[in-house]
Amino acid sequence: MNNNSNIKVSSLGKTWIFDIDGTIVKHNGYKIDGEDSLLEGAREFIDKIPENDMIIFITSRTEDMKDETEKFLKINRIKFDYIIYNAPFGERILINDRKPSGLRTSIALNTERDVFLSTNFEIDENL
Template sequence: MDEEIIKVSPLPKTWIFDIDGTILKHNGYKIDGKDSLLQNSKEFFEQISKQDLIILITSRSEEFKESTEKFLKENRIRYDHIIYNVPYGERIIINDKKPSGLATAIAINTERDKFCNTKFIVDESL
C-alpha cells in the first residue's frame, strides 16, 4: 500500500484515535490476554507535536480502564483524554471551515490491525 500524504496547516491540532485495531491489535486484550502495539503506531505518536491534543476513544468498558492506561503508559503512548464505552458504529466528526477555506476535519479509515500509512506534511501556506 502506497503512503498517503496529507498537507496540514501549522496550527495546533486535535488528533482523535480509536484504540483497538487502529493503534493496538483489535481485541488483543481479550484474544491474547494482553494488548500489543501495531507496527509503526509508537513512532507515529512520537512525531505528534507537544502542542497538539490527543484524544483516544474505545468501545472498551471502564472495566478495562486501569489495564489499558497502564499499557499505554508503559509503551509511552502520549494522550490527553480517553473516552470509554464509545458505540461500535461510525464516528462522525463535524467541523467548520476556516474563513481562509482551510478544512478543519480530516478522516482516515484504516484496515483493521494495520496502522495508517499516512504522512502529514505541514504546509505553511494553509
C-alpha cells in the same frame, strides 16, 4: 482517502483522535492474547505528534478496562490527553466548520484493521 497518502496540514495546533482497538493496538488482542500489543509504527507516529497538540483516544472498551488500558499505554510510552470509553460500536462522525481562509478543519481516515496508518502529514505554511 487511502491509507498510503500524503496529507497537507496547517502549522496550527491539532487535535488527533484515534480509535484504540485495530488502530493502534491489535484488535481485541487483550481478549485473544491476554494482553494488548502495539501495531507496528504506532508508537513512532504518535511520538512525532508535537507536544502542544492534543491526543484523544476513543474506544468501545468499557470503563472497567480503564486502569488496564491506561497502564498499557503508559508502559509503552504512548502519550495522550484524554480517553473516551464506552463509545458505540458504529461509525464515529466528526463535524467541524471550515475556516474563512478555506482551511478544512477536519480530516477523517479509515485504516485496515490491525494495520497502522501509513499516511504522511506535511506542514504547509500556506494553509
